[in-house]
Amino acid sequence: MKKVELINVSKSYDKQVDVISNINVTIEPGEFFVLVGPSGCGKSTMLRMIAGLEEITGGTLKIGEQIANNLSPDKRDLSMVFQNYALYPHLTVQQNITFGLDVKRMKKDEQKRKAAEVASMLGLTDYLARKPRELSGGQRQRVALARAIVSETPICLMDEPLSNLDAKLRAHMRSEIRRIQRTLGITMIYVTHDQVEAMTMGDRIMILHEGKIQQIGKPIDIYNHPANPFVATFIGSPPMNLAKAVLDETTEELVVENELRIPVPGMERSKLPSHGMTVGIRPESILPLTPEQTGGVKLEVTTTNVEVLGNETIFSFHVGTEEWMAKWSGQWHIGIGEQLPVWLEFDSLSIFDGEEGHLIKKTVDQSHHVVQQEVVE
Amino acid sequence: MNTTGSLWKRSVNGRTALLYLLPSIILFSVFVFYPMFRTIYLSFFLTDQAGNAAINVGFENYQYLLGSSEFQNSMKATILFVLYTVPIGIILALFFALLANEKLKGIGFFRTMYSSTMGVSVAASSVIWLFMFNPSIGMFNRLLQTVGLPQIQWLLDPEWALLSVSMSTIWMNVGFSFLILLGGLQNIDEHLYESSRIDGAGYFYRLRRITLPMLSPTLFFIITISLINAFQTFGQIDILTKGGPSQSTNLIVYSIYREAFVNYQFGTASAQAVILFVIILIVTILQFKLGERKVHYQ
Known part of the structure; x- marks a missing residue:
């Protein structure tokens, strides 16, 4: 277990524009840290810089207490799982797993023992004598995982390891990787473009966009309080609904797309700027109108698309020029083009600055807690 | 049902394949297979000046070579x-x-x-x-x-x-x-x-x-x-x-x-x-x- 610290790290090719800039983050020992972002945001490059496969052109990388900028990859005490697994096609599963141990001149018996141990942990015992081409995608993935684990390094890097698997296997491997990481207590740095993986696996996640950090934090905090509109739309499916809004000083109302008027409570009033804003609302915060609801804003919408997913129903409608989506739990019989009354609250809005994009107003915590109750006779 | 007819029908795939292969079969035959078999044939003969087979000598050419x-x-x-x-x-x-x-x-x-x-x-x-x-x-x-x-x-x-x-x-x-x-x-x-x-x-x-x-x-x-x-x-x-x-x-x-x-x-x-x-x-x-x-x- 070692921490990894990046201080002002940047990367440029041929001394041109920085593809990654101003990265400041400390990854704690034993943490499962996820780097997530759209393709081309520099997340893989960052991982490769930590691994020592790419040169760091600015800033400091510390592994443990040691400055690691110029250490060769093998001196950094880490293991890495590649997206295409990078298994040696000419070696058997056993030889693939022990490759790194053989490099370090470990005794053959010891190598065998360790390989057997890791193989049984990952259910590979029956395949040790096979070549990678005789394995299925999921099994290859496990071999790649086994190779990383067997080295017993305190840090493990993974570069989109699950992207070549089908959806079902991916869900299974997600929990398996998480379990292994917890049992061994490895510091894990995990790159993915899949926000579901990021949300479900990470202790903390870092969202990167165009080489810059957008937000670092616990998955649920990022979901509830996205730092800017990019994060708001990147995390969550369907994404957060966004629209331009201005404050009407006379009526003390937030005017969204010249259409929707939301009254602003007195104490919130002073926090809002006089210039343009972007408001965001999660699809699940747009609720069906029921008689007992009081307060909030009623809105009559015309549906443009409806998807029923079994346990939830997603429909979209226009607010001004923006298309918004709402997610209601349960099955709803809604036709396309139907008029529908919906309801939303000021509390569930996220408001971002219209120019700089930073978060002005958070949503109010609406999470549920399970309270343990004892039944007393 | 007559058997030749059914054989003709059954071999339809084979005949199609053969048709596709025909250009290379012809080329190979003219430039590779014919010269090869001609060489093997000639190796059992004594020839005249024009390279025509004259006298069949069996394996004598080979015997002569291996002893030479x-x-x-x-x-x-x-x-x-x-x-x-x-x-x-x-x-x-x-x-x-x-x-x-x-x-x-x-x-x-x-x-x-x-x-x-x-x-x-x-x-x-x-x-x-x-x-x-x-x-x-x-x-x-x-x-x-x-x-x-x-x-x-x-x-x-x-x-x-x-x-x-x-x-x-x-x-x-x-x-x-x-x-x-x-x-x-x-x-x-x-x-x-x-x-x-x-x-x-x-x-x-x-x-x-x-x-x-x-x-x-x-x-x-x-x-x-x-x-x-x-x-x-x-x-x-x-x-x-x-x-x-x-x-x-x-x-x-x-x-x-x-x-x-x-x-x-x-x-x-x-x-x-x-x-x-x-x-x-x-x-x-x-x-x-x-x-x-x-x-x-x-």
């Missing part, structure tokens, strides 16, 4: 020539390919240079080598002179002639082998090297455990091709030495040519050709049997 010291000498020269050129040529090409596969500035220039010998015809490069080997005005003897070493009669000394021809042949063939091997090297997944670097493998460890095994199909191909090419060498012999001095570079294909088109002995020439064919066949089969076990196909 000239043919044995020719075989010996050929085998020596193969041993001189193939291993050194491939090791050299592999060395250059490994160098040229490094990511360095201006490496494209070296890649072009190393493969450039492929673009020069055997005849043209032989003429250039002929000049370089020239005992009085040639570059090699000048070099020896400046270093103070005794002069060598490169192509005129029976001790040296085969070596000299081998040298020029290696130079001519290295371009092709280099290009094929470089292609093989570039096909190896970069991630394998990255993964091994994280494990801490050094250059030679990577060479031994990743590069060579991953390159083995390419190596196997180039060894097979080089062996066959070496057995069939003709052009440089014809231009550099004409089989001399004292038969020391009379490689088998050159000997076939002499027998057929200088001595007009088409029968024995054909018999030599058949023997060469059998030898190449055996070598190739042996190579496939022994070598393929060590080859890792993806």
Whole structure:
């Protein structure tokens, strides 16, 4: 277990524009840290810089207490799982797993023992004598995982390891990787473009966009309080609904797309700027109108698309020029083009600055807690 | 139902396939199969000057060849020539390919240079080598002179002639082998090297455990091709030495040519050709049997 610290790290090719800039983050020992972002945001490059496969052109990388900028990859005490697994096609599963141990001149018996141990942990015992081409995608993935684990390094890097698997296997491997990481207590740095993986696996996640950090934090905090509109739309499916809004000083109302008027409570009033804003609302915060609801804003919408997913129903409608989506739990019989009354609250809005994009107003915590109750006779 | 009709129907796939294959069957028949069977046929005959079969002599041509010291000498020269050129040529090409596969500035220039010998015809490069080997005005003897070493009669000394021809042949063939091997090297997944670097493998460890095994199909191909090419060498012999001095570079294909088109002995020439064919066949089969076990196909 070692921490990894990046201080002002940047990367440029041929001394041109920085593809990654101003990265400041400390990854704690034993943490499962996820780097997530759209393709081309520099997340893989960052991982490769930590691994020592790419040169760091600015800033400091510390592994443990040691400055690691110029250490060769093998001196950094880490293991890495590649997206295409990078298994040696000419070696058997056993030889693939022990490759790194053989490099370090470990005794053959010891190598065998360790390989057997890791193989049984990952259910590979029956395949040790096979070549990678005789394995299925999921099994290859496990071999790649086994190779990383067997080295017993305190840090493990993974570069989109699950992207070549089908959806079902991916869900299974997600929990398996998480379990292994917890049992061994490895510091894990995990790159993915899949926000579901990021949300479900990470202790903390870092969202990167165009080489810059957008937000670092616990998955649920990022979901509830996205730092800017990019994060708001990147995390969550369907994404957060966004629209331009201005404050009407006379009526003390937030005017969204010249259409929707939301009254602003007195104490919130002073926090809002006089210039343009972007408001965001999660699809699940747009609720069906029921008689007992009081307060909030009623809105009559015309549906443009409806998807029923079994346990939830997603429909979209226009607010001004923006298309918004709402997610209601349960099955709803809604036709396309139907008029529908919906309801939303000021509390569930996220408001971002219209120019700089930073978060002005958070949503109010609406999470549920399970309270343990004892039944007393 | 009549049987021929059903056979006609059942063979419809086969007939379609045959139709598609027809162009190459015709080409191969005219240029490969007919000459091959004609050669085998002629090897059992004595021929007239025009190359027509005259007297059937059975296996006498073969008996004569196997007893002939000239043919044995020719075989010996050929085998020596193969041993001189193939291993050194491939090791050299592999060395250059490994160098040229490094990511360095201006490496494209070296890649072009190393493969450039492929673009020069055997005849043209032989003429250039002929000049370089020239005992009085040639570059090699000048070099020896400046270093103070005794002069060598490169192509005129029976001790040296085969070596000299081998040298020029290696130079001519290295371009092709280099290009094929470089292609093989570039096909190896970069991630394998990255993964091994994280494990801490050094250059030679990577060479031994990743590069060579991953390159083995390419190596196997180039060894097979080089062996066959070496057995069939003709052009440089014809231009550099004409089989001399004292038969020391009379490689088998050159000997076939002499027998057929200088001595007009088409029968024995054909018999030599058949023997060469059998030898190449055996070598190739042996190579496939022994070598393929060590080859890792993806």
